Amino acid sequence: MTTTSPIIVALDYPHAADALTLADQLNPQDCRLKVGKELFTRSGPVVVEQLQAKGFEVFLDLKFHDIPNTTAAAVRVAAELGVWMVNVHAGGGRRMMEACRETLARFNGNRPLLTAVTVLTSLEQEDLQEVGIDIEPMVQVQRLARLAAESGMDGVVCSAREARALRASLGEEFKLVTPGIRPDDSAADDQRRVVTPAQALENGSSYLVIGRPITRAEAPAQALAQILASL
Numbered sequence: 378m379t380t381t382s383p384i385i386v387a388l389d390y391p392h393a394a395d396a397l398t399l400a401d402q403l404n405p406q407d408c409r410l411k412v413g414k415e416l417f418t419r420s421g422p423v424v425v426e427q428l429q430a431k432g433f434e435v436f437l438d439l440k441f442h443d444i445p446n447t448t449a450a451a452v453r454v455a456a457e458l459g460v461w462m463v464n465v466h467a468g469g470g471r472r473m474m475e476a477c478r479e480t481l482a483r484f485n486g487n488r489p490l491l492t493a494v495t496v497l498t499s500l501e502q503e504d505l506q507e508v509g510i511d512i513e514p515m516v517q518v519q520r521l522a523r524l525a526a527e528s529g530m531d532g533v534v535c536s537a538r539e540a541r542a543l544r545a546s547l548g549e550e551f552k553l554v555t556p557g558i559r560p561d562d563s564a565a566d567d568q569r570r571v572v573t574p575a576q577a578l579e580n581g582s583s584y585l586v587i588g589r590p591i592t593r594a595e596a597p598a599q600a601l602a603q604i605l606a607s608l
């Protein structure tokens with residue numbers, strides 16, 4: 378089932394049973410689901426297929442980052458799984474992203490969205506400095522997003538803090554997938570470039586990735602409903 382909801386719930390659980398229990402409390406009309414490294418490393422493609430069988434579109438968030446041949450092969454296998462979105466790291470460079478885009482050509486119209494991570498939402502300027510990037514996150518995000526667009530990506534993963542600038546420079550069709558979403562009353566946890574759900578949409582985000590504010594709530598379905606009502 379396809380939905381118009383912008384919410385993607387991050388199923389960061391160690392076991393498939395936890396993810397499937399949460400999925401049973403949610404409605405595919407209200408959100409998509411994200412399978413990341415923890416859940417996939419334990420449960421693999423089976424849990425993706427189980428979530429899809431429940432009617433959810435799945436974002437496979439494995440952030441592939443390797444040489445072009447290896448990354449493109451991984452993207453192709455993700456496409457064969459029938460996921461709705463798959464991603465790579467923009468830092469893998471132009472040739473890596475182009476190889477991923479080219480490998481999806483064989484799927485014609487029936488392919489996943491392909492997005493590229495710019496600067497993780499857990500990073501701030503000091504973190505970038507420590508790894509030799511002496512510019513503000515906003516500037517680095519803009520640089521990588523432009524490269525991603527030129528390399529044929531459907532969009533990028535960034536903070537909603539950068540969404541307004543990217544929307545203006547890269548147009549309405551370019552997907553802006555924004556984690557680091559925190560309702561006013563939620564802890565930031567390890568996230569640094571955080572934005573509220575309503576502000577993220579106002580800034581031009583296409584999709585809001587939300588994990589702990591929903592999955593660690595006493596009543597996750599209610600937490601999702603409150604967020605949807607706030608939009």
Ligand SMILES: O=c1ccn([C@@H]2O[C@H](COP(=O)(O)O)[C@@H](O)[C@H]2O)c(=O)[nH]1
Nearest residue numbers: 387413496497498556557586587588589
């Ligand atoms: O820059 C990024 C890229 C991916 N993520 C992922 O999104 C969720 C966020 O979870 P919260 O619990 O809402 O913090 C998580 O799965 C990350 O791996 C991100 O946070 N930032």
